[in-house]
Amino acid sequence: MKQLGAALRAEFPIFAHNVRRCEDGHLRPLCYLDSAVSTHKPQSVINALVEFLSHDYGSVHRGAYQLSVRASEKYEAARARVAKFVGAGVAPEQVIFTRGTTESLNILAHGLALSGLKSESRIVIPAIEHHANLVPWQQAALQADCELAYVPLVGTHGIELRLDLAAARKLITTNTSVVSLAHVGNVLGQVNPVQEMTALAKNVGATVILDCAQSMTCFAENPFDWGVDAVVFSGHKLYGPTGIGVLVASRELIDRLPPLLTGGGMISSVSLEESSWASGVAKFEAGTPPIAEAIGLSAALDWLEELGRTRIHAHAAQLASEFASGVSKIPGIELFYPGTGAETIVSFRHNALHAHDLATILDGSNVAMRAGHHCAWPLVKILGVDALVRASFAAYSDRDDVEQALEAIKKAILVLK
Numbered sequence: 001m002k003q004l005g006a007a008l009r010a011e012f013p014i015f016a017h018n019v020r021r022c023e024d025g026h027l028r029p030l031c032y033l034d035s036a037v038s039t040h041k042p043q044s045v046i047n048a049l050v051e052f053l054s055h056d057y058g059s060v061h062r063g064a065y066q067l068s069v070r071a072s073e074k075y076e077a078a079r080a081r082v083a084k085f086v087g088a089g090v091a092p093e094q095v096i097f098t099r100g101t102t103e104s105l106n107i108l109a110h111g112l113a114l115s116g117l118k119s120e121s122r123i124v125i126p127a128i129e130h131h132a133n134l135v136p137w138q139q140a141a142l143q144a145d146c147e148l149a150y151v152p153l154v155g156t157h158g159i160e161l162r163l164d165l166a167a168a169r170k171l172i173t174t175n176t177s178v179v180s181l182a183h184v185g186n187v188l189g190q191v192n193p194v195q196e197m198t199a200l201a202k203n204v205g206a207t208v209i210l211d212c213a214q215s216m217t218c219f220a221e222n223p224f225d226w227g228v229d230a231v232v233f234s235g236h237k238l239y240g241p242t243g244i245g246v247l248v249a250s251r252e253l254i255d256r257l258p259p260l261l262t263g264g265g266m267i268s269s270v271s272l273e274e275s276s277w278a279s280g281v282a283k284f285e286a287g288t289p290p291i292a293e294a295i296g297l298s299a300a301l302d303w304l305e306e307l308g309r310t311r312i313h314a315h316a317a318q319l320a321s322e323f324a325s326g327v328s329k330i331p332g333i334e335l336f337y338p339g340t341g342a343e344t345i346v347s348f349r350h351n352a353l354h355a356h357d358l359a360t361i362l363d364g365s366n367v368a369m370r371a372g373h374h375c376a377w378p379l380v381k382i383l384g385v386d387a388l389v390r391a392s393f394a395a396y397s398d399r400d401d402v403e404q405a406l407e408a409i410k411k412a413i414l415v416l417k
């Protein structure tokens, strides 16, 4: 079995190409602690892209010639691979390829606004969501002239940082039509109570949407077993290429929702007077789809499953907890980390230094961490801060990253004070 951590970095060319002589004259490896924003790509994914583009590339579902037929077969095989990855019982006919989680959520919000929501309907989402699972619902509520209600966060620090289920129970009532939430939060790394929220929603007949952008790398459960109606995620956070995302939906939703994008490839007939849509997933795949990206994603899923998602989760969560323990001992640091042991993300700030300044100085030690509101502005406001620094851990992270980052943070604080 392959080892996780530093041993795995030999498979990732990015690390060999980014050893850097730092400002103090020392040669330092890349300490990449921003995998929650996007993961690096193993050689097998890069090879799959090169191989496909070199040998088999053609547009899909359009040509009678060999290359197009081969590319179409590979594209459809990638769809079947994704279905298998999501879980037993999920069919390829439920897998829509998109450009990412953001597009997948826009398809759902737009489609539901046009097909399921009425003025008396309520959409319920957590207040702490990534903008991708917040702004499209604000737009849907405007479009359908209905209510958007937010589930609050319980506390502001430590173990208390979790969704307020008691408040959710009051909000998810008979007029609730949609409940949409992240499986894992992108700032606090909290694992949301998806099963409880789904049970509340199903009790009133609401559609449940699960944003798995942060969880598909580590959690191997089949989300459809919990009763959700749609699952969304992005390839680039799964060690796969950018420009490819997934929307897996129940057959009922696929039939009911109108498309977001219209054009070539998604029609059943077109005349100058009117057009009608293809049935099934084709209805949502207008234009030339991300073909090579889908094939790269399929290779990434093979790579990921060979390593084991639960193994990656245990590894990354252990490193996150070691980092949290180390960083919390540095004077002036305030942690925003539930600390249940399940998180692979640690957000923090310094009480006298701006998060952006801290992250910029860290880059001088070849430490890559993201700073800002992390596309979750309402959450950052709820926490009473303007920005946070975030460290996130992945399969290739190791203890040397924790040490390099802690040393760099201590040094940065001395420089900035």
Ligand SMILES: Cc1ncc(COP(=O)(O)O)c(C=O)c1O
Binding pocket: 036, 037, 099, 100, 101, 102, 103, 130, 132, 133, 182, 184, 185, 186, 211, 213, 214, 234
């Ligand atoms: C929880 C969550 N949802 C949605 C997104 C949006 O993903 P993408 O930018 O790939 O569309 C992200 C990205 O960070 C995320 O963390």
